[in-house]
Amino acid sequence: MATLTDLRLRRSVLYMPGSNQRALDKAKSLPCDSIILDLEDAVGPDEKETAREQVCAAVKNGGYGSRELVIRVNAPQTPWGEADLHAAIEAKPDAILMPKVSSPAVLESIADRLESLDAPEDIRIWAMIETPASILNIHEIAKARRDSRTRLACFVLGTNDLSKDTWAKIVPGRAPFMPWMMTALAAARSEGLTILDGVFNDISDTEGCRAECLQARDLGFDGKTLIHPSQLEPANTSFAPTEEEVRRAKMVLEAFERPEYAKRGVIKLEGRLYERQHLAMNRRAVSWAEAIKAKGF
Missing domain, CATH: 3.20.20.60 (Phosphoenolpyruvate-binding domains)
Incomplete structure (x- = not known):
């Protein structure tokens, strides 16, 4: 896979x-x-x-x-x-x-x-x-x-x-x-x-x-x-994540790390639902943004 x-x-x-x-x-x-x-x-x-x-x-x-x-x-x-x-x-x-x-x-x-x-x-x-x-x-x-x-x-x-x-x-x-x-x-x-x-x-x-x-x-x-x-x-x-996409990705990653959300599969943030199974996509957006910043273009 x-x-x-x-x-x-x-x-x-x-x-x-x-x-x-x-x-x-x-x-x-x-x-x-x-x-x-x-x-x-x-x-x-x-x-x-x-x-x-x-x-x-x-x-x-x-x-x-x-x-x-x-x-x-x-x-x-x-x-x-x-x-x-x-x-x-x-x-x-x-x-x-x-x-x-x-x-x-x-x-x-x-x-x-x-x-x-x-x-x-x-x-x-x-x-x-x-x-x-x-x-x-x-x-x-x-x-x-x-x-x-x-x-x-x-x-x-x-x-x-x-x-x-x-x-x-x-x-x-x-x-x-x-x-x-x-x-x-x-x-x-x-x-x-x-x-x-x-x-x-x-x-x-x-x-x-x-x-x-x-x-x-x-x-x-x-x-x-x-x-x-x-x-x-x-x-x-x-092909780079936008600033808004990176902001939301960080928000979701941080939210799922909170004790009150530790066992939840879905949470609601800013009016949207986010699923735990999609955390890898959020990590990818943040990692790509960091790699692009390090590269300089």
């Missing part, structure tokens, strides 16, 4: 093209929780090897502070997949993002490769959920987390690819995607996985991005993948 023990912030997860050295350097100073150093979609065929070299050198050299570093490799069946995986393991990022994870067999195969290459134990695997088969097999993919060999830690929705393969249009409100998003979220939560929303394509529409971030937050997602630094502020603020 899902828990609320992993409080690593992943509000803002920014894709950076591995072929752009300037972008890789700039990412060291950007207010993002995680960085996906991309060797796949953002890199043309003629730039793949250069991108691999630059990304792995960037991870090895460091300088990214507390930002989580993730390398998105090309799929194993591509001409670059095997070399990408070898190089990524040697670079030792926090995680490797695997594209086109359409069945648990993909994760089992990657687990075998990680073992054969003696990959460091602390490298996690993130899975792109971006094909119709991914959605149809989503619970079985999530259950792969039960096998510690897979190192599965996170789902990343690839809404652009889902749109391409299903012909579903990405419209304001994303109604065509709601069944898939919530199915993926339920599968992730059932196995204790982090889940990140897909990208917002219009980098000139900050308020549109904010609306999608708020929507994803209300649906239960941990954060959003981003394609431009201008989208960082909407993501960071949208």
